[in-house]
Amino acid sequence: MAIGSRPPPPQFWPKLRRVLGGQTGWGGVLGQLVLVAFVVWLGYEIVANARANMQAQRIASGFGFLSQTAGFGVSQALIPYSESDSYTRVFVVGLLNTLLVSAIGVALATVIGFAIGLGRLSPNWLLARLAGAYVEIVRNLPLLFQLLFWYLAVLATLPNPRQSITLLGWVFLNNRGFVVAEPVAHASFWPVALALGIGVGIAFAAHALARKALFDNGRVLRIWPVVLGSLVGLPLVVALALGAPLSFEAPVLKGFNFVGGLRIIPEFVALTLALSIYTAAFIAEIVRAGILAVNRGQMEAGSSLGLSCGATLRLIVVPQALRVILPPLTNQYLNLTKNSSLAVAVGYPDLFSVFAGTTLSQTGQAVEIIVITMGVYLLISLITSAAMSFYGWRVGMGLGAT
Amino acid sequence: MTTEAVVTVAGLNKWFGEFHVLRDINLEVGRGERIVICGPSGSGKSTFIRCINALEEFQEGRISVDNIELGPNLRRVDEVRREVGMVFQNFNLFPHLSVLDNCTLAPIWVRNIPRKAAEAAAMKYLERVRIPDQADKFPGQLSGGQQQRVAIARALTMNPKVMLFDEPTSALDPEMVKEVLDTMVDLAKEGMTMLVVTHEMGFAREIASRVVFMDAGQIIEANTPREFFANPQHARTRLFLSQILRS
Numbered sequence: 138m139a140i141g142s143r144p145p146p147p148q149f150w151p152k153l154r155r156v157l158g159g160q161t162g163w164g165g166v167l168g169q170l171v172l173v174a175f176v177v178w179l180g181y182e183i184v185a186n187a188r189a190n191m192q193a194q195r196i197a198s199g200f201g202f203l204s205q206t207a208g209f210g211v212s213q214a215l216i217p218y219s220e221s222d223s224y225t226r227v228f229v230v231g232l233l234n235t236l237l238v239s240a241i242g243v244a245l246a247t248v249i250g251f252a253i254g255l256g257r258l259s260p261n262w263l264l265a266r267l268a269g270a271y272v273e274i275v276r277n278l279p280l281l282f283q284l285l286f287w288y289l290a291v292l293a294t295l296p297n298p299r300q301s302i303t304l305l306g307w308v309f310l311n312n313r314g315f316v317v318a319e320p321v322a323h324a325s326f327w328p329v330a331l332a333l334g335i336g337v338g339i340a341f342a343a344h345a346l347a348r349k350a351l352f353d354n355g356r357v358l359r360i361w362p363v364v365l366g367s368l369v370g371l372p373l374v375v376a377l378a379l380g381a382p383l384s385f386e387a388p389v390l391k392g393f394n395f396v397g398g399l400r401i402i403p404e405f406v407a408l409t410l411a412l413s414i415y416t417a418a419f420i421a422e423i424v425r426a427g428i429l430a431v432n433r434g435q436m437e438a439g440s441s442l443g444l445s446c447g448a449t450l451r452l453i454v455v456p457q458a459l460r461v462i463l464p465p466l467t468n469q470y471l472n473l474t475k476n477s478s479l480a481v482a483v484g485y486p487d488l489f490s491v492f493a494g495t496t497l498s499q500t501g502q503a504v505e506i507i508v509i510t511m512g513v514y515l516l517i518s519l520i521t522s523a524a525m526s527f528y529g530w531r532v533g534m535g536l537g538a539t
Numbered sequence: 540m541t542t543e544a545v546v547t548v549a550g551l552n553k554w555f556g557e558f559h560v561l562r563d564i565n566l567e568v569g570r571g572e573r574i575v576i577c578g579p580s581g582s583g584k585s586t587f588i589r590c591i592n593a594l595e596e597f598q599e600g601r602i603s604v605d606n607i608e609l610g611p612n613l614r615r616v617d618e619v620r621r622e623v624g625m626v627f628q629n630f631n632l633f634p635h636l637s638v639l640d641n642c643t644l645a646p647i648w649v650r651n652i653p654r655k656a657a658e659a660a661a662m663k664y665l666e667r668v669r670i671p672d673q674a675d676k677f678p679g680q681l682s683g684g685q686q687q688r689v690a691i692a693r694a695l696t697m698n699p700k701v702m703l704f705d706e707p708t709s710a711l712d713p714e715m716v717k718e719v720l721d722t723m724v725d726l727a728k729e730g731m732t733m734l735v736v737t738h739e740m741g742f743a744r745e746i747a748s749r750v751v752f753m754d755a756g757q758i759i760e761a762n763t764p765r766e767f768f769a770n771p772q773h774a775r776t777r778l779f780l781s782q783i784l785r786s
């Protein structure tokens with residue numbers, strides 16, 4: 138006799154037990170409660186102890202110090218800063234410097250890493266060997282060593298400003314850093330930027346429209362002229378009508394140094410180079426592993442359905458590879474951000490160096506400063522992870538026909 | 540059988556480096572014909588049918604599918620592949636797509652069929668392989684036999700003129716072999732032109748119009764199943780049959 142299908146029995150309690158106690162059952166729940174109690178007690182002891190010690194040393198606790206005058210200079214500030222500004226401003230300056238070096242480092246590391254990773258998979262023998270050598274050399278040397286190498290062995294050996302190596306008179310390399318032509322915005326800058334923004338919007342809309350046309354009517358729209366027109370043509374027309382949005386002011390050598398132009402300090406260059414080159418080696422391996430993880434048969438299945446090589450890569454190989462690549466790639470981004478605190482070794486004024494370094498030693502507010510600094514790094518990490526998860530989710534949603 | 544040839548292979552030679560893997564293969568497959576290819580491991584069966592949809596390139600000879608010429612330099616590859624469906628030993632479903640999306644991907648992106656229509660057509664083929672209720676699942680949630688039937692449906696959605704099967708049942712447990720073979724029998728009865736590499740001799744007996752025996756890169760013998768099994772011409776064929784039928 139056939140047994141008809143019926144709904145499963147209620148599973149609330151078994152599920153709860155699994156969530157709380159894993160495989161160990163209610164005994165595990167008890168164990169966890171004991172653990173939580175222990176951690177809470179430990180935390181309380183630490184806080185109480187620190188309080189007692191600080192009172193004994195007469196260090197005022199609290200965040201009042203943030204409004205006091207810092208009184209020290211910072212070699213790179215993205216916002217106006219002087220010695221008479223407060224510690225809060227020092228904090229912001231350091232944070233911006235950390236974000237700057239992290240963002241540029243992440244971007245560079247990604248580009249180099251993908252290039253090297255794909256290079257290692259290339260059928261070209263020489264390219265594959267060179268990429269392999271890069272990975273092996275770079276990932277086996279300590280990051281601090283590489284940072285000092287760039288700072289002391291490469292940048293410090295550049296000539297002094299008067300003998301700068303110059304590229305076409307726009308970029309000057311010397312031992313005090315790089316001096317590049319400074320962009321100066323004109324009246325038409327914002328209109329042109331607005332036009333570019335609208336162009337980007339139009340390009341995305343065209344893409345969405347083309348997808349919709351393909352899915353709804355099976356019509357293939359040729360959108361590249363629209364995309365090109367809106368991204369390049371539109372801003373160009375506005376610029377022609379209103380005048381150039383930017384001009385570049387070339388640096389000029391006066392006496393021993395340059396006037397005009399944008400100065401990039403050597404500490405920044407060394408740190409960015411070291412971080413991105415080092416992290417790129419790991420990203421390269423991640424990319425290589427991700428692509429190798431996609432079975433060869435997937436490519437064959439795609440082509441045997443008549444999909445072009447590009448479509449197979451885009452619709453089948455890349456989404457599967459990204460699933461493998463994204464989580465460890467996020468780790469590398471976080472590592473790079475946290476490793477940027479090695480800035481202290483070359484004196485780049487990042488958050489760690491100016492806040493958890495100089496500010497801490499001047500004020501002695503160790504607990505508050507460590508808490509703030511930890512919180513900021515944690516926040517940056519969480520935001521990065523969230524952004525990467527969102528991207529992974531988008532890729533997951535955008536798969537194939539959806 | 541009609542004489543109109545859907546697949547013509549003439550003087551096909553292929554080398555892997557120095558290794559001469561296919562030697563002077565000639566075969567004509569008429570519309571609606573079912574060819575079963577068998578032979579010992581390493582004899583070049585997979586390589587041969589992979590040449591037909593240009594998954595492998597070859598050095599000499601000529602292959603034409605539905606009057607599309609595929610020379611050694613493999614131009615018009617995409618045209619040929621659109622007309623040829625392929626079913627692999629290990630399914631090769633797209634794990635990141637649902638069963639339905641597996642079946643609509645190529646119709647939408649290659650044939651530019653509107654999504655609604657592509658989905659309706661895909662459901663029709665999934666019904667034909669008797670798993671319409673699995674349409675929203677992902678390949679990893681299906682049994683091997685179900686996955687292979689999805690793979691067959693996926694190939695069919697492109698309306699191929701020819702279907703190639705490379706040992707479609709050899710990665711399956713015995714009870715799943717039958718459900719996949721049944722699907723293939725249905726397909727054969729509907730008049731699909733098929734080239735099937737398989738060691739399922741029962742299937743060959745029942746369905747094949749011709750059985751082709753390959754050894755060491757050559758076609759040793761090609762005959763109707765009745766003649767092939769009752770009256771093999773070559774000692775090599777007899778040896779192979781005695782081994783495979785005994786097990």
Ligand SMILES: Nc1ncnc2c1ncn2[C@@H]1O[C@H](COP(=O)(O)OP(=O)(O)OP(=O)(O)O)[C@@H](O)[C@H]1O
Nearest residue numbers: 555558560578579580581582583584585586587706
């Ligand atoms: N990419 C390749 N490079 C070099 N040699 C190959 C390659 N693919 C297959 N071969 C060789 O070519 C020969 C034929 O392989 P093929 O896969 O066509 O055999 P087959 O008849 O399908 O065997 P099986 O029944 O085991 O699947 C084998 O000797 C194999 O080692």
Ligand SMILES: [Mg+2]
Nearest residue numbers: 584585586706
């Ligand atoms: Mg084979």
